Amino acid sequence: MSARVAVLVFPGTNSEDETVRALRAVGLDAALVHWSEPDALARFDAYVLPGGFAYEDRIRAGAVAAHDALMQPVIAAAQAGTFVLGICNGAQMLAEAGLVPGTGPVGRPTAAFAPNASGRFQAVHVHVRLAVPPERLPILAGLARGAVIPAWAAHGDGRLVAPPEELARIERDGHLAFVYADAAGEPVPAPNGAALDAAALCNPAGTVLAIMPHPERDAWTFQHLGADRADTHGDQARTLAPSGGIAFFAAFARALGVAVPA
Amino acid sequence: MSAVRTFTVHLTIPDNEAFTALETLARLGVPVDRVIRADVWQFELDGDAGDLAATIGSFETIFNPNKHRLQERSQERPEAGEVWIAVRDETPATRVAGRPIPGVRAIRRRTSWRLLDASGDDVPPDVRTRAVETFLCNPAFQVAIS
Numbered sequence: 001m002s003a004r005v006a007v008l009v010f011p012g013t014n015s016e017d018e019t020v021r022a023l024r025a026v027g028l029d030a031a032l033v034h035w036s037e038p039d040a041l042a043r044f045d046a047y048v049l050p051g052g053f054a055y056e057d058r059i060r061a062g063a064v065a066a067h068d069a070l071m072q073p074v075i076a077a078a079q080a081g082t083f084v085l086g087i088c089n090g091a092q093m094l095a096e097a098g099l100v101p102g103t104g105p106v107g108r109p110t111a112a113f114a115p116n117a118s119g120r121f122q123a124v125h126v127h128v129r130l131a132v133p134p135e136r137l138p139i140l141a142g143l144a145r146g147a148v149i150p151a152w153a154a155h156g157d158g159r160l161v162a163p164p165e166e167l168a169r170i171e172r173d174g175h176l177a178f179v180y181a182d183a184a185g186e187p188v189p190a191p192n193g194a195a196l197d198a199a200a201l202c203n204p205a206g207t208v209l210a211i212m213p214h215p216e217r218d219a220w221t222f223q224h225l226g227a228d229r230a231d232t233h234g235d236q237a238r239t240l241a242p243s244g245g246i247a248f249f250a251a252f253a254r255a256l257g258v259a260v261p262a
Numbered sequence: 263m264s265a266v267r268t269f270t271v272h273l274t275i276p277d278n279e280a281f282t283a284l285e286t287l288a289r290l291g292v293p294v295d296r297v298i299r300a301d302v303w304q305f306e307l308d309g310d311a312g313d314l315a316a317t318i319g320s321f322e323t324i325f326n327p328n329k330h331r332l333q334e335r336s337q338e339r340p341e342a343g344e345v346w347i348a349v350r351d352e353t354p355a356t357r358v359a360g361r362p363i364p365g366v367r368a369i370r371r372r373t374s375w376r377l378l379d380a381s382g383d384d385v386p387p388d389v390r391t392r393a394v395e396t397f398l399c400n401p402a403f404q405v406a407i408s
Contacts (some may be wrong), residue, residue: 058279059286060400067286069399096400107394112402114349161403 002029003256006044008074008090009034010054010065015214017175019050019087022216025246026253026260033070039141041073044084049074049090051154051214061113061157063090075106083139084208085252088155089235091210093237095201101175102203110168111162111201113155113212117193121156124191126213127227128199129181132174138208142260148185149178149197150224150244151197151213153192158212160194160201167195175249177202177209215245267314268335268362270374271301277327285376292393295380301344302372304338306354311365323359339407343384346407347399348370372407 005028007018016032023030030041030048033040041047054065071093078084078099083155086094092113094100102112116122130147134140162170170176180190190197192212200211216226221232224243232238250260280299287294303324307312315334321324325332340346354368363369377385377400384390390408399406 008320041338055282059280063280063397063400064286067289069289109400109402112400114403119355163402166402189394 002027002258003045003253004043005030005046005048005256006033006041007048007172008029008070010052010070011035011051012054012056013035013052013089015051015087017126017215017217018219019048022219022246022249023253025219025242026063027258028249028253028256030157035068035070038070038073041070041077046252047074047077047085049084049086049093049232050216051090053089054093057089057157058148060096062089062094062096065089066093066096075099078196078203078208079106081207083203083252083255084153085139086208086210087216088158088212088214092157093199094208094210096170097219098108099208100201100203102164102208103169103173103175105205106128106239110166111160111227113157113200114161115157116155121154121160122191123152125218126151126153126191126199127181127183127185127214129185129187129209130207131176131179132202136174139202139203139207139208139209139249139255143251146185147214147247147248148181148183148244149212149248150183150218151248152217152223152254153213155212156219158192158194159190159199160196162195170198173204175203178211192236215248218243218245219245219249220246266338267305267307267311269303269305269318269339270333270335270366271303271316271325272298272331272333273329273400287377287393289307290396291381292396293389294377294385294393296378296382298312298376300374302348302374304370304372305363306368306370307365308367311363314363314365316366316376317363321358321362321363325341333400337405340374344374344376345390345398346370347394348375348407349403350403
């Protein structure tokens with residue numbers, strides 16, 4: 001039986017369906033769990049916090065959801081080593097909950113995904129490059145060293161901020177999981193002004209990952225921005241073929257024991 | 263006249279954000295019975311700003327007469343019992359919604375929180391501190407001013 005993955009839905013979440021679709025495409029048994037069903041979380045093997053605007057991002061992005069009843073079992077499970085993946089708004093929740101970078105007590109954030117340097121919501125196609133050795137991230141298995149994943153950044157609050165000593169710790173201790181890059185993996189400045197050009201952070205064990213761009217929005221070729229998409233015009237089979245972002249979910253599935261080809 | 267003028271903007275309709283804060287604080291076990299939130303706008307002047315209150319009143323981004331109450335403060339600091347949350351190392355804005363304000367060279371925005379008990383009095387300082395440290399302020403990029 002495949003690993004069961006809960007995709008959490010808060011009021012204002014808006015990326016749950018494409019996240020479930022990407023997880024199922026790589027063989028995972030993914031299901032939605034709504035904010036009123038915290039008791040349902042016990043039967044899952046891993047958790048994904050998808051993107052959107054939970055509770056309208058009141059107070060701060062992800063702050064209210066981080067303290068929601070639905071998050072309490074997730075936080076407890078994360079502390080016990082269960083894989084937890086947060087994408088965009090989910091990443092903001094994990095930072096607000098103190099699970100990433102996870103260098104302080106739970107519930108006391110040491111970093112944040114703050115408003116973009118531009119002061120605006122930005123939607124832009126990006127690539128992110130694995131910035132730690134693959135073995136540093138047990139939550140993603142089978143990724144090549146320096147793997148590059150295409151994704152869509154779509155957020156108003158994606159700029160990593162932290163005090164200088166915490167940024168130094170993030171870099172030194174391998175919490176900087178992914179950085180913004182070009183398609184060849186060469187470094188590029190973060191579109192949102194993030195410190196360290198960070199696109200994703202992980203916890204000390206590499207079992208909790210918070211990524212700002214959306215790989216599930218570049219999971220099929222019709223979602224991709226590039227020449228390979230243009231070449232598929234009118235070819236339904238190729239348009240609906242997996243795109244680069246699915247590699248991210250394949251790695252997550254392998255980490256959960258699903259035999260996904262590399 | 264001070265070189266900095268401070269205004270608060272309160273909602274006159276139900277404040278969902280304050281209500282959400284109240285609910286979350288309750289979940290965190292912080293004993294608060296009522297939350298009052300306001301936007302704080304501080305304008306640093308470099309010339310003749312004219313009737314600044316009237317100018318601000320024309321910026322719907324700041325003030326909408328159908329749902330807001332605008333009030334000028336005599337102090338640049340929070341009142342007793344109030345806490346302001348600001349962005350650490352903030353770069354002040356020079357425009358609002360893309361428009362400069364005549365006579366204004368820098369604009370800072372904070373969020374004012376006032377936490378009350380069942381009697382309508384300010385909660386004790388230790389309760390306010392708990393609220394700030396557990397929820398209202400992310401110290402990674404914000405500071406609490408009281």
